[in-house]
Amino acid sequence: MTTSLDSFGAKKTLKVGDKSYTYFSIPDAEKNGLEGVSKLPFSLKVVLENLLRFEDGRTVTKEDIQAVAQWLVNRKSSHEISYRPARVLMQDFTGVPAVVDLAAMRDAAVKLGGDPKKVNPLVPVDLVIDHSVMVDYFGTASSFALNVEKEYERNKERYEFLRWGQSAFDNFRAVPPGTGICHQVNLEYLAKTVWTKEENGETVAYPDTLVGTDSHTTMVNGLAVLGWGVGGIEAEAAMLGQPISMLIPEVVGFKLTGELNDGITATDLVLTVVEMLRKKGVVGKFVEFYGPGLDNLSLEDAATIANMAPEYGATCGFFPVDNDTLKYLESTGREKDRIALVEAYAKAQGMFRDSSAPEPVFTDTLELDISTVVPSIAGPKRPQDRISLADAAPGFAKTMAEEFNKAGEESKRVAVEGRDHDLGNGDVVIAAITSCTNTSNPSVLIGAGLVARKAREKGLTVKPWVKTSLAPGSQVVTDYLEKAGVQTDLDELGFNLTGYGCTTCIGNSGPLPDEISKAINDNDLVACSVLSGNRNFEGRVNPDVRANYLASPPLVVAYAIAGSLNIDITRDALGTDQDGNPVYLKDIWPSTQEIADLIRTSINEEMFEQRYGDVFKGDEHWQAIKVEGGMTYGWPAGSTYVQNPPYFEDMTMEPKPLEDIENAAVMGLFLDSITTDHISPAGAIKANSPAGTYLAEHQVAVKDFNSFGSRRGNHEVMMRGTFANIRIKNQMVPGVEGGVTMKDGEQKWIYDACMEYKDAGTPLVVFAGKEYGTGSSRDWAAKGTKLLGVQAVIAESFERIHRSNLVGMGVLPFTFKEGESWQSHGITGTERVTIKGVADLKPRQMVDMEVVYESGEKKIIQVLSRIDTEDELEYIKAGGILHYVLRNLVSS
Known part of the structure; x- marks a missing residue:
């Protein structure tokens, strides 16, 4: 919603063809006092326009807008602003709990004497x-x-709930299963660029902006x-109107x-970019x-690079x-009027990239000559660990020695029951051309198809x-793979x-397959x-x-043929042809021109x-x-998928005052790079785990x-899964993997120990190393932490989204002073911890933590x-x- 204040005379009219649009002009704002803003990076111009449009003297002030211009002086700023995205994008893993929370808020609104209709998205929300x-x-x-049949069979309760949400909430659309991945649907259909x-009888034009509940929302930056x-x-x-x-x-x-x-892929480029930016340090x-x-x-190449912003640690990767x-x-069928508006608007705002224009001013820069990029993969457990393809085989031998303590065991092979082949260390048991990094990009998909064709x-x-x-x-990918004739070749290879x-x-x-798993x-x-994806964290795939490697789709096909990481596919034969002659990777690798020619005739x-x-x-299943239920949801008592969460139990209109954390027990000690996958796994549920026992x-x-x-x-499942990744290593229990801790000298499941502490009224803390919470935007990594009774996490540093989620x-969240850690202070997990000054907390304040050793x-x-920020302090004071x-909704 635009506001009446316009301190810099930015509100103007843009004519495009026979249509007129109201917009907030950055060049006019520059003339009227915002000196130099035409030199800003393009991404900051989008932020500036947002502030100009929402200036209201309260959440956005004249000083906030001036601070963006002042950014140019030091090329950084400590000024806090309120930013309002145009829309919200969700996928169902993260979207279902969000809709569950909305439904729970409606119930809570009724209990507090409010109107449940007020709990509604105020900006457009698309859930894919x-x-x-x-x-x-x-x-x-x-x-x-x-797989579709199985999906509907498994997820019936969730899909019934989402169909209810689709009908119960305004401003909420659901893209049914089987359509595509949220980022590609966003890129190909939902996004408008402008x-x-x-509003008030005017058509307002402004940059398309969004936040998404998947960290790879950044793909649309392309x-x-x-x-x-x-x-x-x-x-x-955000969807409830909060900046x-x-x-x-x-x-x-x-x-x-x-x-x-020639022959180098966009995946090779993005793995190089990830490695460089991780070394540079661009978190936040x-x-x-x-x-x-x-x-x-190509734009698809740009989207491939933008997609992996979470892997290089940045908030976004903007083009x-x-x-x-x-x-x-x-080419993707957008309306002609919209395309004309995008061009006119971007040029009017100084947001159109022109090679003749001066380069923007940046905080810092780095440079890559794309011609130096070589074929690459990344692994065995981090996206930033790029390996030149020529070094992949010796790299795996090094991994066997250093990561798995199995030096010299690369050649170990065992029989597979019921099959006429064996299996060994380094064998590729999964080769997946998977969303979302690469499947927006026809060059690597068609490339994979041509590798399959030549291999056949x-x-x-x-x-x-x-x-x-x-x-x-x-689904468009299927259309062009079929038209290109390469889907048949891919099918023949499985x-x-x-x-x-x-x-x-x-x-x-x-x-x-059971016999492979058993072996x-x-x-x-x-x-x-x-896999041709973007995530290869421990225990995830x-x-x-145990060893997972990111690679381009053509290389996925090649490794499926080679069958092992021990084979140097740049030098060794992948197999033999019909005449017994060796076939090498270069024999089946398509040229860039071959791929381009096939794309031109196929899309x-x-x-x-x-x-x-x-x-x-949606299809007939959807x-x-x-659809059952009205304004509030009728929570099915027997559902193991959807339950009313306990966040609002005993909630009153006046929040309780903040108190110091007194005599807390230590639940976990963790090292660097603990991911949100470690904290809240997304994959399989083990039968002998607390979550498996519950089910x-x-x-x-x-x-x-x-x-x-x-x-x-279902919070009952997710609480039991918190800190329960099969590969997580709690240093309180050295040498043991999985979700366990020590309590009173006894090893216990973390969930069980936390419930015992909760019953005794004992608060909990967690200690961690650097980059705590790296990875996907797991809301449950924060929700589960809260529901287990953890009141504070003390780390050397946090990943941006997870820190924000903990606050939410x-x-x-607290951080040690530079150079300090739980190890440097001799903490073993047997201590009791008191954090003082919480009752009078201020943003970014140093506080005393008293540790009482055994x-x-x-x-x-x-x-x-x-x-x-002050806003974050208000959230903490409110309880979240x-x-x-x-x-606020109830009181209004």
Whole structure:
């Protein structure tokens, strides 16, 4: 909603054809007092326009707007602003708990004497159901249909709930299962680059901006749409009308020059970019790409790079509007009037990239000559650990020695029961062309198809122990693979369509065949996966697979044929042809020109128009779901998927005052790079875990456990899954993996210990190292932490989204002074901890933490409160952001 204040005379009219639009002009604001803002990075111009449009003297002041211009002096700022995105994007793993919270807020509003109708999204919300399909069936023509059947069977309760939400809430749309992954649907259909809204008889035009409940929301930055991932908690607040409180960010400029050499893929480029930016250190910063190299990248290449902003640690990876943006909007079937508006608006605002214009001013810069990029993979457990393809085989040998303590065991092989082949360390048991990084990009998908074609022509086949899958990001991919004639080639190698959505990356790879799983586990083999996604964290892809490598789709096909990471596929033969001659990777690798020629004849805008023509309708499965419930939801008592969460129990209109944390026990000691996957896993639920026990007690068979991700609407399951990743290492229990802790000298499941502490009224704290909470925007990593009774997390540093989510749930984040850690203070987990000064907390305030050691010794350690803004302090005082919003809604 625009406001009446306009301190810098920015409100103007833009004529495009026969239409007139109201907009807030940055050039006019520059003339009227905002000196120099034309030099700002393009991404900061989007932020500036947002402030100009929402200036109201309260949440956005004249001083806030001036602070953006003053940013140019030091190229950084400590000024806090309130930012309002145009819309919110969700996927179903993170979206279901958000809609659950909205439904719970409606119930709480009734209890507090308010109107439940007030609990409604105030900005457009699109939820794309894309994270629930699993690769149970693969390698056959019927794989897709069978996986869809299984998906609906497993997720009936969740989908009934989402259908209710679709009808109960205004401003809320659900894209049904089987359509595509949220980021690609966003890129190909939902995004507009310039958004419009009818308001007070005017059509207001402004940049398309969003936040999403998936960290890879950044993919749409490739279309010049400023967006980034937030936790479900922040997203709920945004859609309920709360501005996002943020510091004016630093912007790191990444200059690209040159062009990719023949045969080098966009995936090779993005893995290089990730490695460089991780080394640079861009956590909490905007990254903006510029330079002449952009002229040699397709928009899909840009989207591939933007997608992996979470992997390089940035808030976003922004590409400005240019001619490629306009061509992409046209080729994907966007309306002609919209494309004309995008061009006119971007040029009027100084937001159109022109190679003749001066470069923007950045906080810092780095540069890459794209022609130096070489074929690459990344692994075995972090996206930033890039390995040159030529070094992959020796790199795996090093991993065996250093990571798994199995030096010299690369050649170990064992028999597989019931099969006529063996299995060994380093064997690729999963080869997945999976969403979402690469399947927006025709060059690597067509490239994979051509590798399959050439391999077939040579008589090559996939090794029998490899589970193959193809899960594109949109149905359009199927159309152009079929038109290009390469889907048949992929099918013949076992890369049949398995589903449209997020599969292997999120842990939905499905089970390995029983005999393969048994051989791995009985013999402690280090099995590998090669996937074309963006996430390869420990324990994420599949519980049987310990080493996971990110690679381009063509390389996924090549590794499926090679069957092992021990093979140097740059030098060793992948197999033999019909005449017994060796076949090398270079023999089946397509040229850049071959790929481009096939793309040109295989993709057209009619494909996009047809596939997205009735996108919200869904298939016969979706349409057959009955919608029940009215303004409030009738929570089904027996559901193991959707339950009313306890956040608002005993809530009153006046929040309780903050108190110091007294005599807290230590629940966990963790090292660096603990991810939100470690804290709140998304994948398989183990039968012998607290979550598995709970489901078994509720008569759920092990085969129907589904995943943690799919059960995020049930707090009972998710609490039991918190800190329960099979690979998490709590240093209180050295040498043991999994969700355990020590209590009174006894090893216990973390959930069980936390419930005992809760019953005794004992608060809990967690200690961690650097980059705590790296990874996906897991709202449940914060929600579960809160529900277990953890009141504070003390780390060396936090990942941006997780720190914000902890605050949103009312959990206090603190950081040690530079150079200090729990190890440097000799903390072992047996201590009791008191944090003083909480009652009078201020943003970024140093407070005293008193540690009482088992010996009786006391030590005062100063730690920094990572409540960064006044708004965040208000959320903490309210008990969390949802409580803050709910009280405001009821009182209004």
